[in-house]
Amino acid sequence: MIRHLLSGADLDADTAIQILDTAAEMAAVSGREVKKLPALRGRTVVNLFYEDSTRTRISFEAAAKRLSADVINFSAKGSSVAKGESLKDTALTLQAMGADAVVVRHPASGAPHRLADWVDGSVVNAGDGTHEHPTQALLDAYTMRSRMGRLAGLSVAVVGDVLHSRVARSNVLLLSTLGAKVTLVGPPTLIPVDIAAALAPGTAVCYDLDAVLPSTDVVMMLRVQRERMGDSYFPSAREYARRYGLDGARMRRLPEHAIVMHPGPMNRGMEITPEVADSPRSTIVEQVTNGVSVRMAVLYLLLGGNNR
Amino acid sequence: MACPPAAHPSPPRQPSVKVILTSAEVQRVVDRIAHQILEKTQGAADTVLLGVPTRGAPLARRLAERINAFEGTAVPVGVLDITLYRDDLRRNATRAVGPTQVPPGGIDGMRVILVDDVLFSGRTVRAALDALSDLGRPSSVQLAVLVDRGHRQLPIRADYVGKNIPTALAESVKVTLAETDGVDEVRLYGEAALS
Numbered sequence A: 001m002i003r004h005l006l007s008g009a010d011l012d013a014d015t016a017i018q019i020l021d022t023a024a025e026m027a028a029v030s031g032r033e034v035k036k037l038p039a040l041r042g043r044t045v046v047n048l049f050y051e052d053s054t055r056t057r058i059s060f061e062a063a064a065k066r067l068s069a070d071v072i073n074f075s076a077k078g079s080s081v082a083k084g085e086s087l088k089d090t091a092l093t094l095q096a097m098g099a100d101a102v103v104v105r106h107p108a109s110g111a112p113h114r115l116a117d118w119v120d121g122s123v124v125n126a127g128d129g130t131h132e133h134p135t136q137a138l139l140d141a142y143t144m145r146s147r148m149g150r151l152a153g154l155s156v157a158v159v160g161d162v163l164h165s166r167v168a169r170s171n172v173l174l175l176s177t178l179g180a181k182v183t184l185v186g187p188p189t190l191i192p193v194d195i196a197a198a199l200a201p202g203t204a205v206c207y208d209l210d211a212v213l214p215s216t217d218v219v220m221m222l223r224v225q226r227e228r229m230g231d232s233y234f235p236s237a238r239e240y241a242r243r244y245g246l247d248g249a250r251m252r253r254l255p256e257h258a259i260v261m262h263p264g265p266m267n268r269g270m271e272i273t274p275e276v277a278d279s280p281r282s283t284i285v286e287q288v289t290n291g292v293s294v295r296m297a298v299l300y301l302l303l304g305g306n307n308r
Numbered sequence B: 001m002a003c004p005p006a007a008h009p010s011p012p013r014q015p016s017v018k019v020i021l022t023s024a025e026v027q028r029v030v031d032r033i034a035h036q037i038l039e040k041t042q043g044a045a046d047t048v049l050l051g052v053p054t055r056g057a058p059l060a061r062r063l064a065e066r067i068n069a070f071e072g073t074a075v076p077v078g079v080l081d082i083t084l085y086r087d088d089l090r091r092n093a094t095r096a097v098g099p100t101q102v103p104p105g106g107i108d109g110m111r112v113i114l115v116d117d118v119l120f121s122g123r124t125v126r127a128a129l130d131a132l133s134d135l136g137r138p139s140s141v142q143l144a145v146l147v148d149r150g151h152r153q154l155p156i157r158a159d160y161v162g163k164n165i166p167t168a169l170a171e172s173v174k175v176t177l178a179e180t181d182g183v184d185e186v187r188l189y190g191e192a193a194l195s
Helices: A013-029 A055-066 A087-096 A111-118 A134-148 A166-177 A195-199 A209-215 A226-231 A237-244 A248-252 A284-303 B023-040 B056-071 B123-135
Strands: A044-049 A070-075 A101-106 A122-128 A155-159 A181-185 A204-206 A218-221 A259-261 B013-021 B047-051 B077-079 B111-119 B140-148 B160-164 B172-176 B185-193
Touching: A013 A134, A013 A166, A013 A284, A044 A055, A044 A087, A055 A070, A055 A101, A055 A122, A055 A134, A055 A284, A087 A101, A087 A111, A101 A111, A101 A284, A111 A122, A122 A134, A122 A284, A134 A166, A134 A218, A134 A259, A134 A284, A155 A166, A155 A209, A166 A181, A166 A195, A181 A209, A195 A204, A204 A209, A209 A248, A259 A284, B013 B023, B013 B160, B023 B056, B023 B140, B023 B160, B023 B185, B047 B056, B056 B077, B056 B111, B056 B140, B111 B123, B111 B172, B123 B140, B140 B172
Parallel strands: A044 A070, A044 A101, A101 A122, A155 A181, A155 A218, A181 A204, A218 A259, B047 B077, B047 B111, B111 B140, B140 B160
Antiparallel strands: B013 B185, B172 B185
């Protein structure tokens, strides 16, 4: 078993499938009378969040608690980070407290990799800059597999701001490992040149959403990050919505069985209309539920044995 | 200066294998346990059989099938994976988690009979009891095993025993079943020096 989860590329197909299978068993726990397992009793998981995040932090916290681990939440606001403590000194502090795992979100791409050199425990990347977010990719793969019954051979369109999206990067890496065919869709300004070849050969790029819809099994809409809207990657929010937003008319052009995903938080009316977000094809709420199961699986597989 | 004595080759050791139960005997033993369950539970009403993987699961299915054949009682069968409740998790590499299947009726207020192939230290059963209490509240819990080989490390005993096999600690008991291994058999492996 791997020791850290830093990138979607850390997982080979067997390990990824093992995580998804374990997550399926973890999901059964949430339907039980006692929603808790003793597997990580006496282990300490630190949530180290340098960026605001509600759903990812809560999801990791719920996952660790359901496995009986002790959870310490550390957010940069109101901590010694605000007084200027470096990542390394914070890491050494966590190390001294005996953290068995550090779940880290950081605005700088690559911060979790640095952290992994400084602490003895396992490091889980919960989103670093515009780089990667591997547990999001795992929960997306889990959701696709449970809805579509398979991953191999699925056509997945990842639509929107690929340039700034760690969700897109991790998904391309993981989904191609698992045999899905990924197409990146968005305005040319938001899809880095050569990204497809750099991440995973076989990934396609298309600038026309309407052209890919009829042959797509899964549409994954990315959030348009509001803070980027002033950066002239596209002329106006309305034009973006018209060309790359998923509305009811576009959804009806998808095959009958296709599903619509979104990692959240959504900009309703921008990349996705309420009609689509609330339709039975949307898996947005399921993705949140599955997130806890997948993160339980990741924490168990990293911390459950003596993998040191 | 004396050279170290040449190492004597240790006497060749060869694991001894003894078949304790043959295929026909395994089937007879399962039949007998099914009868005993019917007798002790007065017809196996409100009873659930939960097999502990790997080989407890097919054994539980067989027992249910035999009980149904003998008295026409349909006993719900499930599988109880105990991996996440083991007390030796962190002493080994991470173990894969298997499926747990609780019958649709649940286990609340039912008589649960845990089914396993070999009863040894009792730690598996301890883990199964913990897992069970997180799933619900059975009215009572019983234990059925194909083989009891002794050497308990916890105060646990079986209610139904297919065969008691006195063993030495160094020996091992291996149950194979048609469903998982192709053939029904119980073997005792020991290490016996050839004289």
